[in-house]
Amino acid sequence: MALFSKKNKKEKGLYLSDKPPLTVAGIIGLVMSYTILFAWVLAIVWPLFQMVVSAFNGRQQQYIMGNENFEFSLRHFEFLYNETYYLTWVRNTLFIAISTALLTLVMVSFTGYAYSRYRFKGRKASLMAIMLIQTIPTFAGITAFFTMHSIVSSVIPAFSRQMMLILIYAGPAIASNTFILKGYIDSVSTELDDAAKIDGCSNFDIYRLIIMPIARPMLTIIALWSFIGPFMDYLLAKVLLTSPSTYTLAVGLFTLISDFRTMNQPAFAAGGLLTAIPIVIMFVVLQKQLVSGLTSGSVKG
Amino acid sequence: MKVIMKNLGKKYEGRENFTLRNINLEIDDQDFCVILGPSGCGKTTLLRMIAGLNSITEGDLYFDERRVNTIPPKDRDIAMVFQSYALYPHMTVYDNMAFSLVMRKERKKLIDERVKEAAKLLQIEEYLYAKPADISGGQRQRVALGRAIVRNPSVFLMDEPLSNLDAKLREHMRVELVRLHKSLGTTSIYVTHDQTEAMTMATKIILLDDGKIQQVGKPEEFYNKPENIFVARFIGSPTINIIKGKYKGGKFVSETDTIALTPSKEDAEYLKDFEGKEISIGIRPERFESGGEFGDTFEATIDVIEMLGKEKTLFATLKDGSDLVISTPGHYDYKEGETHTFGFDIKAIHYFDSETGERINR
Secondary structure, three states: OHHHHHHHHHHOOOOOOOOOOOOHHHHHHHHHHHHHHHHHHHHHHHHHHHHHHHHHEOOOOOOOOOOOOOOEOOHHHHHHHHHOOHHHHHHHHHHHHHHHHHHHHHHHHHHHHHHHHOOOOOHHHHHHHHHHHOOOOHHHHHHHHHHHHHHHHHHOOOOOHHHHHHHHHHHHHHHHHHHHHHHHHHOOOHHHHHHHHHOOOOHHHHHHHHHHHHOHHHHHHHHHHHHHHHHHOOHHHHHHOOOHHHOOHHHHHHHHHHOOOOOOHHHHHHHHHHHHHHHHHHHHHHHHHHOOOOOOOOOOO | OOEEEEEEEEOOOOOOOOOEEEEEEEEOOOOEEEEEOOOOOOHHHHHHHHHOOOOOOEEEEEEOOEEOOOOOHHHOOEEEEOOOOOOOOOOOHHHHHHHHHHHOOOOHHHHHHHHHHHHHHHOOHHHOOOOHHHOOHHHHHHHHHHHHHHOOOOEEEEEOOOOOOOHHHHHHHHHHHHHHHHHHOOEEEEEEOOHHHHHHHOOEEEEEEOOEEEEEEOHHHHHHOOOEHHHHHHOOOOOOEEEEEEEEOOEEEEOOOOOEEOOOHHHHHHHHHHOOOEEEEEEOHHHEEEOOOOOOEEEEEEEEEEEOOOEEEEEEEEOOOOEEEEEEEOOOOOOOOOEEEEEEOHHHOEEEEOOOOEEOOO
8 A cells, every 4th residue: 555655656746855856967976886886795795605605515625616516515514523623713712702802891891981981190191192002003012922921921820822812802902992982981971970979879880870881882892893803813813822722713714725734725615604603693692782872862852 | 958058169170260269158948049140150060069069179068067068969868950851861761760769779669659659749650661762851851850859858959950941841840840849848959040940930049150149139139139230130131221320419420411310319328428439320121111201301212122012122222322121011102213201210220339330229
């Protein structure tokens, strides 16, 4: 019925859009925009498609060949499971990713809130310092990290290379996300803090009961980013982790395409495909939290 | 509860001057006290100091006999309604209202009773379980009031609570707030920049400007006996006419001699010491006599007429080009461009010392 009435209106020649009617130049521009967008999509989707197909193609051998033969098989997944440390890598990566995310979240909560709400000596200077230090890539400090790790681990033997890696991932994440969260909390009216103070909240209560729930969409994004980071990073993990049983997924999988003795490209594709699963699960679980707009209605809108 | 301020002062960090200084005030139990002033005069600072949200730099603040300078807000037995309402956006109306009691770890049953009671009083029962985002501005206002009522405070603080409502609703809420104040029997302190709110609601007005108290008193005193030129100008709409001049030979003469005025006998007593000195007179727009058959009169040409229904506001120019606002009953017949003779209601003239701005005929 709704469709019908819409059609009816069109037939009467009513122009319902709020935009001005398209000119010839406008149409050409539109066509060009869409062409570029489609080309872009193709550039992203085609390799992904090839990866998925190769991962399930039993006909593929050590090297991925662009041929027409396809036979569905889970052979490459079995190879990953039986012939490599794949599960250990998954466990390592998840451990590092979750620890990084939690550490980042907790620290950023404190720093972001403090920078937004408190006035203290050196506030501006330290913010600037954090921002400037950000411009130096983390990798530049790799030798220092090495030394730091060997010093600390000589005192506390339980301090593993993986833990060092967690700290290295969390450090810059805390710094850059402090800015983001500070900005977000700045947009929350301080009258809410005042109201909470009168209602009997301590400073920590104000964050826990009022600010944190309001900043939840932002906190979710921060957690997600710092969770994904360790999945994506190769360089730091490669340098710092030396035995295959401590590898993360990125480092471990790379051994399947970097060395001709362990070369197995379809297994690499299969491993890559599986890697996406935890991230996808995270997105699905956190989807609700990501919906922002919670602040509307707190103050006059 | 009485609120007593002794020599209260506030200086913000990084500011050169005191925002407020030498504030001496006594607000009686069950007073509806309105702190009035233009923006930036320090009225909100004063309220926040009473609430404990801003620290007190100097002086003492007492609630009855208790000195509360360093007591945290939650232990001061106060409730505050904020300009933006400051409702917690992630909580339902019910949770918003119950929050302070939950923080005090009251029993669930008592909390429920109190919230329901307040909701009934404010007629917000229907949307107790809605989120603040889903209700209208007027309803949010009520929830904010409800949140304060639930605490059963001894002092009720309000920071421009009506400024976000539309005109009709504001008028309605004014009456409602006074009613609420009476039924609760608390001391209320209300901050506003709107003189109408102050005049209509207050039992006591405090007019602040420039960090100093300009006048304290009942609304009618403010209108009929302003302490200085600032107060006279601030209260009353349309604004009072202030005419500068000199007191010469028992007569007030304006600067360009267009207006001459013989004061009443009582006022002449006060003015004795000002012979030959600069003084100003203030006259409310409605205190001009039209027709001008008696006493001192002057001629004025009407430029613009604002028709308000029950009254007409005439914007007139004197011979020397200075402006004057005159308000007359709405049915009087005046036309723009006409020249008329007006007189003064001699009993309603306010005399001020031009130098200090202080009132002469107290």
